[in-house]
Amino acid sequence: MLYECSSGLLGNGHHLHGISTISFQAWLSQSKRSKDYALPNSSWSQDMMDLYSRFLEMCKDGTWKRIPSYSDTADHVPGKACVHLESLKLANEKERKGTRFFPRNLDTEGVGFEYAMFLNPSEKRMVCLFQPGPYLEGHRGFAHGGSTATIIDSTVGGCAIFVAGRVMTANLSINYRNPIPLGSVVLVDSKVDQIEGRKVFLSCHVRSIDGQTLHAEATALFIQLNSTKSLQQQVSSQ
Numbered sequence: 061m062l063y064e065c066s067s068g069l070l071g072n073g074h075h076l077h078g079i080s081t082i083s084f085q086a087w088l089s090q091s092k093r094s095k096d097y098a099l100p101n102s103s104w105s106q107d108m109m110d111l112y113s114r115f116l117e118m119c120k121d122g123t124w125k126r127i128p129s130y131s132d133t134a135d136h137v138p139g140k141a142c143v144h145l146e147s148l149k150l151a152n153e154k155e156r157k158g159t160r161f162f163p164r165n166l167d168t169e170g171v172g173f174e175y176a177m178f179l180n181p182s183e184k185r186m187v188c189l190f191q192p193g194p195y196l197e198g199h200r201g202f203a204h205g206g207s208t209a210t211i212i213d214s215t216v217g218g219c220a221i222f223v224a225g226r227v228m229t230a231n232l233s234i235n236y237r238n239p240i241p242l243g244s245v246v247l248v249d250s251k252v253d254q255i256e257g258r259k260v261f262l263s264c265h266v267r268s269i270d271g272q273t274l275h276a277e278a279t280a281l282f283i284q285l286n287s288t289k290s291l292q293q294q295v296s297s298q
């Protein structure tokens with residue numbers, strides 16, 4: 061996830077948990093080369109379009125930032141924190157051919173994860189507008205619980221990346237309260253609750269857009285990875 065309008069997001073040159081705006085700027089220009097999938101397309105329902113427009117409106121005063129989404133995970137991680145992932149991406153370009161960021165793994169619009177995320181930096185909060193398509197079916201007519209888990213993981217993950225850079229999910233606990241109808245639009249609302257050293261604790265609620273139905277609630281723990289060690293080194297040393 062890339063944080064647009066990075067000037068003013070963290071303050072010029074200011075560090076927040078190891079991420080600097082300078083690296084955000086570099087990351088901004090670098091990631092702009094990739095296709096952004098978090099933009100309206102013909103599969104978006106009127107509800108999705110209305111909600112998207114409402115959030116775009118709230119971006120105007122800088123309170124919220126629209127977060128683009130790409131098909132490569134490396135493009136979602138900011139600046140310096142992304143260096144190792146980026147070199148991993150370049151070094152393994154051949155082997156990586158065909159790999160895709162999981163929620164961006166389908167080219168046909170509307171059949172899978174249709175979503176757009178918005179970040180509220182001062183509240184350390186990430187909201188995702190999610191419209192599950194027919195290929196995410198679990199029980200007939202409803203989204204598979206794994207797809208709900210995926211969108212929750214990505215939303216809280218984006219929030220954790222905002223405060224801690226390169227992170228991995230250590231724990232994700234979900235209570236499913238009401239099934240999500242395919243083609244409906246739900247709001248995935250996550251926030252950082254606490255940071256303890258390398259540990260980022262978050263919570264998340266998935267609700268219908270009228271707020272009347274709670275579909276799921278979750279807590280998550282993300283661990284900030286050691287920035288001096290590449291992801292590849294970490295994986296091979298385990």
Ligand SMILES: CCCCCCCC(=O)SCCNC(=O)CCNC(=O)[C@H](O)C(C)(C)COP(=O)(O)OP(=O)(O)OC[C@H]1O[C@@H](n2cnc3c(N)ncnc32)[C@H](O)[C@@H]1OP(=O)(O)O
Nearest residue numbers: 061133136213214217218228229230231257259281283285
């Ligand atoms: C675009 C962006 C969206 C991305 C969203 C998608 C994210 C993902 O899908 S990530 C994939 C799923 N996750 C994984 O595969 C992670 C697998 N696990 C690991 O690699 C490692 O266990 C990892 C990196 C999480 C932590 O390992 P490591 O860095 O060695 O940390 P470690 O020293 O064990 O633990 C650090 C602290 O966290 C705590 N901790 C670690 N794991 C857990 C856990 N599961 N539950 C509770 N506490 C934990 C430890 O107790 C320790 O606490 P303290 O500092 O108080 O002693």
